[in-house]
Amino acid sequence: MLDWLLVIAAVVCAYQVMRAQRLIxxxxxxxxxxxxxxxxxxxxxxxxxxxxxxxVGAGLVTVLFxxxxxxxxxxxxxxxxxxxxxxxxxxxxxIILLMGWFILPLTNSQNPVVKVPFSxxxxxxxxxxxxxxxxxxxxxxxxxxxxxxxxxxxxxxxPRPTVALTSGxxxxxxxxxxxQITANETSVEEN
Amino acid sequence: MAAxxxxxxxxxxxxxxxLLGMGIYGLLITRNMIKMVAVLQILVKSAVLALVxxxxxxxxxxxxQSLAATVIVSDTIVAVIGLALGVQxxxxxxxxxxxxxxxxxx
Amino acid sequence: xxxxxILAIIGLPxxxxxxxxxxxxxxPRTQHYLAAGFSIAAxxxxxxxxxxxxxxxxxxxPAGNFFGDLTFVPDGLGAFLAAVATIVGCLAVxxxxxxxxxxxxxxxxxxxxLFFIGAMAGLVLTSSLLFLFVFWEITxxxxxxxISFYNDDPKAVAGGIKAxxxxxxxxxxxxxxxxxxxxxxxxxxxxxxxxxxxxLPAATLSVIAFGFLIAAAAKSAQTPFHTWLPxxxxxxxxxxxLIHAATMVNAGVYVLARFYPAFEDVPGWRTAVILVGSxxxxxxxxxxxxxxDLKRVLAYSTISQLGYMVYAxxxxxxxxxxxxxxxxxxxxxxxxxxxxxxxxxxxTRDMRQMGGLGKDMPFTRSVFIIGGLALAGLPILNGxxxxxxxxxxxxxxxxxxxxxxxVFVAGLTAFYTYRMTxxxxxxxxxxxxxxxxxxxxxxxxxxLLAIGTLTTWLLAGxxxxxxxxxxxxxxxxxVGTWVVVEEVVTAPATLLALGVIALGLAAWQWxxxxxxxxxxxxxxxxxxxxxxxxxSLNRGIVNATLxxxxxxxPLQTGLLNWNVVGILGGLVVVxxxxxxxxxxxx
Numbered sequence: 043m044l045d046w047l048l049v050i051a052a053v054v055c056a057y058q059v060m061r062a063q064r065l066i067x068x069x070x071x072x073x074x075x076x077x078x079x080x081x082x083x084x085x086x087x088x089x090x091x092x093x094x095x096x097x098v099g100a101g102l103v104t105v106l107f108x109x110x111x112x113x114x115x116x117x118x119x120x121x122x123x124x125x126x127x128x129x130x131x132x133x134x135x136x137i138i139l140l141m142g143w144f145i146l147p148l149t150n151s152q153n154p155v156v157k158v159p160f161s162x163x164x165x166x167x168x169x170x171x172x173x174x175x176x177x178x179x180x181x182x183x184x185x186x187x188x189x190x191x192x193x194x195x196x197x198x199x200x201p202r203p204t205v206a207l208t209s210g211x212x213x214x215x216x217x218x219x220x221x222q223i224t225a226n227e228t229s230v231e232e233n
Numbered sequence: 234m235a236a237x238x239x240x241x242x243x244x245x246x247x248x249x250x251x252l253l254g255m256g257i258y259g260l261l262i263t264r265n266m267i268k269m270v271a272v273l274q275i276l277v278k279s280a281v282l283a284l285v286x287x288x289x290x291x292x293x294x295x296x297x298q299s300l301a302a303t304v305i306v307s308d309t310i311v312a313v314i315g316l317a318l319g320v321q322x323x324x325x326x327x328x329x330x331x332x333x334x335x336x337x338x339x
Numbered sequence: 340x341x342x343x344x345i346l347a348i349i350g351l352p353x354x355x356x357x358x359x360x361x362x363x364x365x366x367p368r369t370q371h372y373l374a375a376g377f378s379i380a381a382x383x384x385x386x387x388x389x390x391x392x393x394x395x396x397x398x399x400x401p402a403g404n405f406f407g408d409l410t411f412v413p414d415g416l417g418a419f420l421a422a423v424a425t426i427v428g429c430l431a432v433x434x435x436x437x438x439x440x441x442x443x444x445x446x447x448x449x450x451x452x453l454f455f456i457g458a459m460a461g462l463v464l465t466s467s468l469l470f471l472f473v474f475w476e477i478t479x480x481x482x483x484x485x486i487s488f489y490n491d492d493p494k495a496v497a498g499g500i501k502a503x504x505x506x507x508x509x510x511x512x513x514x515x516x517x518x519x520x521x522x523x524x525x526x527x528x529x530x531x532x533x534x535x536x537x538x539l540p541a542a543t544l545s546v547i548a549f550g551f552l553i554a555a556a557a558k559s560a561q562t563p564f565h566t567w568l569p570x571x572x573x574x575x576x577x578x579x580x581l582i583h584a585a586t587m588v589n590a591g592v593y594v595l596a597r598f599y600p601a602f603e604d605v606p607g608w609r610t611a612v613i614l615v616g617s618x619x620x621x622x623x624x625x626x627x628x629x630x631x632d633l634k635r636v637l638a639y640s641t642i643s644q645l646g647y648m649v650y651a652x653x654x655x656x657x658x659x660x661x662x663x664x665x666x667x668x669x670x671x672x673x674x675x676x677x678x679x680x681x682x683x684x685x686x687t688r689d690m691r692q693m694g695g696l697g698k699d700m701p702f703t704r705s706v707f708i709i710g711g712l713a714l715a716g717l718p719i720l721n722g723x724x725x726x727x728x729x730x731x732x733x734x735x736x737x738x739x740x741x742x743x744x745x746v747f748v749a750g751l752t753a754f755y756t757y758r759m760t761x762x763x764x765x766x767x768x769x770x771x772x773x774x775x776x777x778x779x780x781x782x783x784x785x786x787l788l789a790i791g792t793l794t795t796w797l798l799a800g801x802x803x804x805x806x807x808x809x810x811x812x813x814x815x816x817x818v819g820t821w822v823v824v825e826e827v828v829t830a831p832a833t834l835l836a837l838g839v840i841a842l843g844l845a846a847w848q849w850x851x852x853x854x855x856x857x858x859x860x861x862x863x864x865x866x867x868x869x870x871x872x873x874x875s876l877n878r879g880i881v882n883a884t885l886x887x888x889x890x891x892x893p894l895q896t897g898l899l900n901w902n903v904v905g906i907l908g909g910l911v912v913v914x915x916x917x918x919x920x921x922x923x924x925x
Contacts (some may be wrong), residue, residue, distance in 0.1 A: 065265075079278045083285055086286065090302075103274060103312055114319075114320055124332065138254050163298070
């Protein structure tokens with residue numbers, strides 16, 4: 043019974059993510075979806091990944107979103123969708139039915155229960171996965187730094203100081219070091 | 234129907250399908266790039282649930298957990314990069330509405 | 340030992356490519372000498388490898404279940420072509436020291452050339468069909484990058500893209516053949532494929548055979564895929580000498596020679612090969628008669644001589660074709676580099692603006708004449724011996740009409756060679772200009788290639804020996820050099836060919852007397868200048884593709900939601916097909 047409630051609540055929260063007008067509300071609905079999914083995972087018998095899901099989904103992602111729209115502001119207009127509604131319903135129905143066709147029979151399979159503790163499984167048998175995750179985290183961090191750089195990166199030739207000869211002086215005067223088209227500075231009255 | 238309800242794992246299967254459906258609805262409807270990242274997160278939750286469910290049904294729940302942990306980490310990185318891109322898009326184009334930023338048209 | 344040498348031949352140029360790029364464009368002298376050093380080292384390694392030729396797999400690197408093993412076999416065919424590639428490569432790099440002096444972006448230039456040399460050596464030494472395709476594609480990539488080296492010149496970029504597209508279309512034929520071979524024999528190994536070829540169903544073998552023929556024709560610029568080579572002459576001349584005369588275009592001929600035992604019994608294949616070779620030779624020779632751009636004439640002559648090699652394989656003379664490949668690589672590289680020296684000092688490629696250069700550039704004129712005599716097929720030079728072997732093989736084993744055609748083309752070859760030489764070096768020079776002869780590095784490469792042109796025919800015996808011992812599937816019979824000499828000198832084909840060549844030379848010498856005939860053939864000349872309609876065919880195909888692209892342009896809305904609809908639609912199709920085909924039921 044509890045599981046049914048949890049599932050329905052999770053689906054409702056997920057729906058509310060889409061419907062929310064303000065991004066902060068969407069983020070809160072996302073966090074609650076995370077919490078409910080974490081509980082579901084615990085009920086399935088997977089406490090470790092439930093904790094991971096809770097801390098990452100309800101914690102880290104929420105902070106990320108708040109950070110993101112603290113930079114850019116949070117108003118969304120939520121206009122009409124572009125894809126016509128009947129097509130949307132048709133696609134959802136098709137995919138859910140086909141996926142259900144594949145997934146639902148699997149829950150009936152009778153398999154012997156393998157008792158391998160989680161830490162052994164993760165570090166011994168799936169060690170390469172952990173290594174890949176570490177690499178991924180590093181590249182994600184570097185990517186983030188690169189993407190959020192403040193200064194503009196100008197691609198072009200090295201700027202040379204432009205030289206303009208002002209009439210009367212024998213020394214060329216060096217202007218600032220950017221590419222510029224200098225105006226022709228000959229003074230007319232000094233012929 | 235009764236047999237269907239007997240098996241305790243079927244609830245979770247329905248949960249997977251429900252979240253999947255919501256995720257797809259979001260993909261097709263959302264017009265804000267930053268909200269799109271949130272929709273992707275919902276799809277990831279459905280995947281995580283499915284992996285652990287498969288692990289439980291196959292008998293080796295810890296294998297399911299390990300794979301689910303990997304998926305959580307990688308999709309969080311995806312969210313990070315996605316948000317960074319969304320922020321940059323909003324800065325460059327002034328809006329995050331995908332109709333305005335459709336420069337890849339034609 | 341052979342394993343280390345093979346790794347050196349492929350690895351040293353690639354290492355050199357990275358080093359030259361890392362040195363940076365601020366130090367051009369270092370780049371020049373580094374590139375020369377690495378290429379000379381690879382050339383020496385290739386020469387030493389010739390002593391270790393054998394038919395066994397010396398390197399085997401497993402690359403996973405799907406990709407098979409990366410294997411290298413230093414057999415006669417592979418080692419010889421690797422030696423040609425690396426030696427002509429190092430001579431071209433040495434030539435570039437003078438030719439590219441003062442040019443920008445040398446790092447890009449040298450790294451691509453070195454990358455190409457390593458890939459070409461890998462292509463001929465590997466015995467895995469899949470990795471043959473991989474090296475094939477690497478050579479195509481580097482060729483494109485080098486043709487478009489002057490990437491602010493739209494003609495160069497257009498030429499590069501044309502070369503890339505045409506050779507890639509051919510590459511599809513090769514990939515299809517490789518995958519079909521894998522599907523039917525369970526392995527990518529060339530040796531296994533050659534053994535089991537006769538057990539494959541006839542339809543599959545035909546598909547593979549014609550797929551490889553298309554790939555080889557596209558790569559070696561044979562009809563109907565020959566249009567890319569003349570436009571690829573926008574590349575810097577050492578690149579033209581290396582890639583488009585001596586090595587990459589030989590890859591197609593190499594593939595045909597390597598797989599000949601498997602395909603010789605496929606009905607219609609040999610005739611198709613003979614047709615492709617002889618028609619290319621004829622059309623290219625005709626187009627060379629009317630071209631005015633020096634490098635274009637040489638490009639057309641390359642297509643023509645490759646036609647000879649392809650024709651030789653079609654009639655079954657694998658040794659003759661490879662021997663002609665050796666001679667052609669040497670004298671064509673010589674001609675291209677000499678032309679490069681001329682172009683470098685005159686500043687234009689148009690032959691009508693040259694003339695009388697013989698007085699100002701004596702060394703270049705001498706080596707150009709040596710190359711030209713070899714191209715025309717006059718006695719003593721290596722071109723003569725190999726061309727006569729080809730014609731002999733054609734007379735003995737092939738259809739008579741093809742033989743007659745090839746003899747006629749030999750006459751045409753002599754004609755346009757003499758025309759080219761006299762337009763550039765003969766006659767009187769127009770108004771005064773400042774001409775200097777070739778620089779030191781240029782002279783070094785040219786001199787070595789000229790010596791090669793005079794002497795490589797002496798290798799006929801040992802070369803044949805090497806091929807016959809290490810290529811068991813081909814069943815070649817090797818004979819000594821002097822037997823070959825005797826054979827050629829006493830064959831009737833030789834006399835006939837010499838006669839026609841003399842006719843060709845005489846026709847140019849007394850062209851004023853033949854002016855009437857010239858006017859008669861005037862319309863034909865216009866047809867030749869337009870490329871016999873193949874250029875219009877290319878343009879037509881390009882326009883049709885662009886029009887098709889324009890009609891499906893509205894599908895690309897740029898809106899993410901519609902793209903998601905597309906993705907999910909594909910997912911629905913895949914799931915539905917899976918559900919239907921596996922029939923998962925409750």
